[in-house]
Amino acid sequence: MLAPQNQVRVPAPQNQERVLVGDLPRKDLARRLRREGVHLNTGAFTTHLHIALDSLVDEFAEMYALYPLEDPPGIDDAYVRVVGGALYSRLFKPVAHAWADAQAIEPVPAERAFTAMETAFNWGVASSDVAPMIMHSAVLERDGRALFMPAPSGSGKSTLCAALAWRGWRLLSDEMAVFSFEDGNVYPNPRPVSLKNQAIGIVAAFEPRARFSRVYRGTLKGDVAYMQSPSEAIARAQEPAIPGLVVAPVYVKGAATTLKELDRSEGFRWLIDSSLNYASMLRPGFDILTRVAEQSGLYSLTYSDLDSAIEAINGLHEGTPVRQGSA
Amino acid sequence: MSPMQATTAWRVPVEGMLPLRDWDGDYVVYNPLTGSTHVLDIVAGEVLKVIMAAPATSRDLCQYVADFLEIPNDFRTADNVDAVLAALDELGLIEPVEAC
Numbered sequence: 001m002l003a004p005q006n007q008v009r010v011p012a013p014q015n016q017e018r019v020l021v022g023d024l025p026r027k028d029l030a031r032r033l034r035r036e037g038v039h040l041n042t043g044a045f046t047t048h049l050h051i052a053l054d055s056l057v058d059e060f061a062e063m064y065a066l067y068p069l070e071d072p073p074g075i076d077d078a079y080v081r082v083v084g085g086a087l088y089s090r091l092f093k094p095v096a097h098a099w100a101d102a103q104a105i106e107p108v109p110a111e112r113a114f115t116a117m118e119t120a121f122n123w124g125v126a127s128s129d130v131a132p133m134i135m136h137s138a139v140l141e142r143d144g145r146a147l148f149m150p151a152p153s154g155s156g157k158s159t160l161c162a163a164l165a166w167r168g169w170r171l172l173s174d175e176m177a178v179f180s181f182e183d184g185n186v187y188p189n190p191r192p193v194s195l196k197n198q199a200i201g202i203v204a205a206f207e208p209r210a211r212f213s214r215v216y217r218g219t220l221k222g223d224v225a226y227m228q229s230p231s232e233a234i235a236r237a238q239e240p241a242i243p244g245l246v247v248a249p250v251y252v253k254g255a256a257t258t259l260k261e262l263d264r265s266e267g268f269r270w271l272i273d274s275s276l277n278y279a280s281m282l283r284p285g286f287d288i289l290t291r292v293a294e295q296s297g298l299y300s301l302t303y304s305d306l307d308s309a310i311e312a313i314n315g316l317h318e319g320t321p322v323r324q325g326s327a
Numbered sequence: 328m329s330p331m332q333a334t335t336a337w338r339v340p341v342e343g344m345l346p347l348r349d350w351d352g353d354y355v356v357y358n359p360l361t362g363s364t365h366v367l368d369i370v371a372g373e374v375l376k377v378i379m380a381a382p383a384t385s386r387d388l389c390q391y392v393a394d395f396l397e398i399p400n401d402f403r404t405a406d407n408v409d410a411v412l413a414a415l416d417e418l419g420l421i422e423p424v425e426a427c
Binding site for chain 2: 279286
């Protein structure tokens, strides 16, 4: 979690035994989720999670098996609750309701409760009272340097992120870059990677080791499935990265892989536009994003082939030294 | 003749320096009074840099811009500098120094 005043908390000592979600017997996990809840640590954030919907417990246990629980709990960054509908609706048309703190998520059919829980996790991060600077971007790390991929939904960002996470890059997040005010570095918040429609099959074919949730059909975004974060990403979820590379990807069917270097001010505008809370971050937000713009190579990437796109990004990573700013 | 008083002096409305970055001729600046971030072109960025260093008159700034761009210091330069000063003033990045 991120402590108040937006300062990154010192991680628990490495020799402290941590209980993982998967360590708990299914019955105990279900009871704790229903009663007092669990305090789920996903790196930069800790979420107090209540689940009162039996059908969701197994999916949660499977997808989050390797995540540690904070026990005894510290300070939570967000509170997420998922419950079934009222009795009559459970009998006739089962639904799931989810909340992120006081924010209600649109109810979904009970069989898609996992999608509502993931949405609530995202809301919890974005609306946390102790929210640090957050940018809508996939983030991965290699050699200590962060690769940001800010892009709107449908751009192929998560597909490329999922592929990179199996080709030498450590997943920090497929959705949100979390910056510390203290040092301007980006902190991990690896959670299951959301893949949509054709991307599900593309990633499954690309990486046989990847493990997925079932496919949730008929969501507002079409078919959705979640890829488990690679175990290394979860095990190293307390290790931050310094800004190194910004690549804004766009998937175009049949297109050749093309990189275009962006002017620094153009890239900076892209970073601001991708930030969820830049306007409220005031001067520290300006300092963080100008540092990213000054220390990173800034590119847009058009691609249709994952291997070729990864090769292009690896080339940038290996050939692009960290730029020094001109502040 | 420029409509703006050539002897009007301009300054930044905060103590110290505004956070300004010079990126290959593009300037980005944060205004702590409004919370806004602005991207400035090279002339506006240079004019702001001069004013941040010390209050300057329109006349001084015209001469600076003419020297910087290696162009004549004529009415066209004065008009352009006046437009830049008006824009920076509107953004709250500079203000006229009131006569004592």
